[in-house]
Amino acid sequence: MRAAAVIGTASLLFVGVVAAVVLLCSPGFLNGGHGFMDSRLLRSGEGNTTLAAAHRKLLVRGQENVEEPNRIWGEKCSRSDIVIEHGPTAPLPSGIPTYTVEIMNVCVTGCNISHIHLTCGWFSSATLVNPKVFRRLRYNDCLVNDGKPLVNGGTISFEYANTFLYPLKVSSVACY
Numbered sequence: 001m002r003a004a005a006v007i008g009t010a011s012l013l014f015v016g017v018v019a020a021v022v023l024l025c026s027p028g029f030l031n032g033g034h035g036f037m038d039s040r041l042l043r044s045g046e047g048n049t050t051l052a053a054a055h056r057k058l059l060v061r062g063q064e065n066v067e068e069p070n071r072i073w074g075e076k077c078s079r080s081d082i083v084i085e086h087g088p089t090a091p092l093p094s095g096i097p098t099y100t101v102e103i104m105n106v107c108v109t110g111c112n113i114s115h116i117h118l119t120c121g122w123f124s125s126a127t128l129v130n131p132k133v134f135r136r137l138r139y140n141d142c143l144v145n146d147g148k149p150l151v152n153g154g155t156i157s158f159e160y161a162n163t164f165l166y167p168l169k170v171s172s173v174a175c176y
Contacts, residue, residue, distance in 0.1 A: 077175035081107040082116055082150075084168050092161050096126050099165050101134070102157040105150040112151050115174040116144035121167070125160035133158045141171070149176055 085102040092098060105113050120142035129135070132146045133156060145156050160166075 076109055077107045077111040077113055077173065079170040079173055081105060081111070081113060082170045082173060084118070084170065086165065086168055088165070089159060092126065094126075096161045097163065097165075098127070098159055098161045100157060100159045101168065102155055103144055103150070104155045105152055107152050110152050112149040112176045113173050114145075114149040114176060115147050115172070116150060116170065117172045118142045118144065119167075119169045119171045123160075123166050125162055127159070127161045129158050129160050142168070 083104045083106050085104070087100060089098045089100045103116065105111075107113060117137075119140050120136060121140055123136045123142055134142060134144055135146075136142045144150070150156060
């Protein structure tokens, strides 16, 4: 009886291992295809099997298209030296969502940056935002810090209330 239990356990283990190998080798299991009949399974002439997978996009923290500074030609600063952190905060008592924005000067060459303009759509807020800190000049053009320099390592922040978050992105800067 004991030998039969060991054989039964060994057979069950063998079947489990075979099933796991079949599932893991199946492209359908890994990427939602249709198993061994998946067209993404390619065979070479020497009996080797290759799985052709679609390219994956890497996640980028923050903005999708972050401009990399090019300091080879002596630029003191660029738009990428301004970092914007933007996220939800507690809603107003009326239920309108609020958002906090932090705009930071992270220039590695020690520069002060002024005339910081952001793309901001038709930015508006249900609560007052200090216009010396942030204001919309026209459609899709908002000015930070009244155009004055944001010192190296400095941060300026404000909070606004609206039913949705406005996407904010640096459009232009002046370096000093």
